[in-house]
Amino acid sequence: MxxxxxxxxxxxxxxxxxxxxxxxxxxxxxxxxxxxxxxxxxxxxxxxxxxxxxxxxxxxxxxxxxxxxxxxxxxxxxxxxxxxxxxxxxxxxxxxxxxxxxxxxxxxxxxxxxxxxxxxxSNNFNVYKLLANMYSSPKEDSVKLIYLLKAHKINPLEGDVAADLAEVHSNYQQYEKAYDVLDIAIKDDSDNLVLQRAKLPIANQLKRYAEVIASGEKLLKDGADAGVIKDVAKAYYYTKKYQKAIDLFKVLEVAAMQNEATLYYTSLSYRALKNYQQAAIYTKKTIDEAISPNTSSYYSLLGLVYEENNQLSLANAAYKKGLQFKVVPTLYYRMAVFYDTKLKQGKNALKYYILYLKSKPSLTDDKEEIKFTKDRIAQLNLTD
CATH class of the missing domain: 1.25.40.10 (Tetratricopeptide repeat domain)
Known part of the structure; x- marks a missing residue:
C-alpha cells in the first residue's frame, strides 16, 4: 500500500x-x-x-x-x-x-x-542517531556523546541509542549514568535481551552482584552467551561463590572462548579455595594467554636488525630474550649462525645448531637450513 x-x-x-x-x-x-x-x-x-x-x-x-x-x-x-x-x-x-x-x-x-x-x-531524533553512528572510533567518543545525548533526550526509550549511550558513558567510567540510561529503556522493553546483556558488565562495575547473578542466570537459559557467562562468573567470584565461578569460566574454556581475564579469575578462584595446584596451572595459562604467540619471532627479527647494524651485544640479548617466550626452530638457527659467523664462538654455535635440529624444523620448508646445519656440525666437530 x-x-x-x-x-x-x-x-x-x-x-x-x-x-x-x-x-x-x-x-x-x-x-x-x-x-x-x-x-x-x-x-x-x-x-x-x-x-x-x-x-x-x-x-x-x-x-x-x-x-x-x-x-x-x-x-x-x-x-x-x-x-x-x-x-x-x-x-x-x-x-x-x-x-x-x-x-x-x-x-x-x-x-x-x-x-x-x-x-x-533540531528535534529530529533519526538524524542525531545517524550522526552518532558516524563517529565510531574511541577518539571520537566526545562528539558521539553529544549526538547520543540529544537523541536520548528526544526519545529515552529507544533501545539502540540507549545501548550506544551507555557504552560511551562506560568508556568514560560514568557507570551510574550508563546504568540509569539502560534501566529506563529496559523498564519500557523488559524483553529486550540486548539491553539486559549490556547492563550486566555495568552492574558488575557498580558492585550490584546479586542483580547480575539473577538477571544473568535468566539470560543464560536463552543461550550460552560468552559475555553473559563471564559477567555472571565474575559476580559469583566477588560474592565468594568460587566453585560456581570456576564452573562458568570452564564453560568458556571448553568452548575455546577464554581470555586472559577469565583465566586470571579462574586462578584467583582456585587460590581462594586453597587449591594451589590448579591455581598455579591457571596462572601459567593466564601468562601464556597474555603473551603473543609471535613474541619470540619479534625478538628474532629485532636480533637480526641489531646484527645487521653490527650491534652485536644487543643482538645477542634480543635472541636470548626471544627464547624466554617460546622456542622456535628459526630462533635457534639464527643464534647458531650468529655465534658462528659474527662472534666466532664455535662451541656456542655448535650447541645452537644441535638445538635447532632437535627442535624439529620443517623438512620441506627448512630443507636448505637443515642441510647447512648438518654440514656445519660435522665441520665444527672436526675442529674440536
Missing part, C-alpha cells in the same frame, strides 16, 4: 510537470516503469525527456529518486545536488544526499548534510 501511494505521488508529480516541457511524457509508460520497479529505465526515460541539466526542482528530485532506487548513486547525487542548489534547506534532498554519501564512504560530506538537517529541524 505504501509503495502504491508512492507511485501515485510520483506519477502526480510527473503530471504536474507536463506543462513545463514542450515534449509530452507518456504517462502510461512511466507508470509501467514505476509499477514494475524498473527505476533505471524510468530514469533514462525522464532524462530523454528533460535532458541532462533540467533546472526545475521537482524534475531534479524525481530523476534523483529514480537513479537512487536504481542503485546508481553517482547519477542520483548529481541530480539531487542540483536540486540542493535550488533549495538548500529541503529536508528530503538533504536526507538523500547524506544517505548517498554515507553509502559511498564520503563520511565528511554525509556529516555535513546531516548537520544541515539539524540546523533546520
Amino acid at each position: 505504501k509503495n502504491l501511494f508512492l507511485l501515485i505521488t510520483l506519477l502526480g508529480l510527473n503530471l504536474s510537470l507536463y506543462a513545463q516541457n514542450n515534449q509530452a511524457v507518456d504517462k502510461e509508460k512511466l507508470f509501467d516503469f514505476y509499477q514494475s520497479q524498473r527505476y533505471a529505465d524510468a530514469a533514462q526515460y525522464l532524462k530523454s525527456i528533460y535532458g541532462e541539466e533540467p533546472d526545475d526542482f521537482k524534475i531534479l528530485s524525481q530523476m534523483g529518486y529514480c537513479f537512487l532506487m536504481a542503485g546508481n548513486n553517482v547519477e542520483a547525487e548529481k541530480f539531487y545536488g542540483r536540486a540542493y542548489i535550488l533549495q538548500p534547506q529541503n529536508l528530503p534532498i538533504l536526507f538523500s544526499l547524506a544517505s548517498i554519501n554515507n553509502k559511498r564512504g564520503n563520511t565528511e560530506k554525509a556529516r555535513k548534510y546531516y548537520g544541515e538537517i539539524v540546523k533546520t529541524d
